Amino acid sequence: MEQIVSNGIIDSYFNKLKQYLSVDVAIVGGGPSGLVASYYLAKNNYKVAVYERKLAPGGGMWGGAMMFNEIVVQRAALHILDELSIKYREFENDFYVIDSVHAASALIYNATKAGVKIFNCTSVEDVVFLDNKVCGIVLNWAPVVRERLEVDPLVIMAKAVVDSTGHDCAVAHTLERKNNITLNTETGKVIGERSLSINEGENSTIDNTKEIYPGLFVTGMAANGVSGSFRMGPIFGGMILSGKKVADLIINKINKD
């Protein structure tokens, strides 16, 4: 009995890992933008994996604002909430509140049900850079990175990589720092996030969702951070719409296996 349980877990996990050594799309960060992107890609039969360094995906959604676990979404994103069976309540013209635990768990459930594989407790520490193109990610266990243990990573190849690491824009920062390259931003660099301005931040999240270097796309707060736009706090319409937009961009750009 004891060995059966351990065998099942080890066999199943390593099979999954081996099957996902090469993917169509590697999504770095399991916050709302990354989860929505992964859902639409998987729904369109792309082989997609999400890498999340925390135990639970969901990013900044669970805690609402200051741990008041409610979030706000605008009318423009309701069609996506409807598709994912997420319940909301209008409290002001065009503004809706959602229980953040319900929203985060629904995003995770819908993504995995559509076929997304989520590798939690994993940290992306670099990208694979071949022929001036981002071709994959460099992956380690999150505790290894956190504890700064000198343990080498493994590599996952991908036709497209998505930076959905939120305020950190971790993948874009690493790509820029390590390689002498120009990104598709106003300065050619990661410009960095500005202070809070809800309206401007929400609108620019969608505009800033793009391919910033061959093979590397940005979505959510990472998109705004890279392009030097504003943060906006616990309003999530922009994140959700940005996740859908990056999925559409990738679907138009790359073929699935």
Ligand code: 48F
């Ligand atoms: O921060 P996060 O929720 O990003 P998002 O999808 O949404 C932003 C909102 O939550 C909120 C907001 C709304 O207006 O401003 O902040 O843009 O999720 C980012 C996820 O990426 C993970 C991190 O743990 C979080 O769950 N992450 C960050 N760096 C890495 C990573 C990394 N190097 N490897 C793996 N996961």
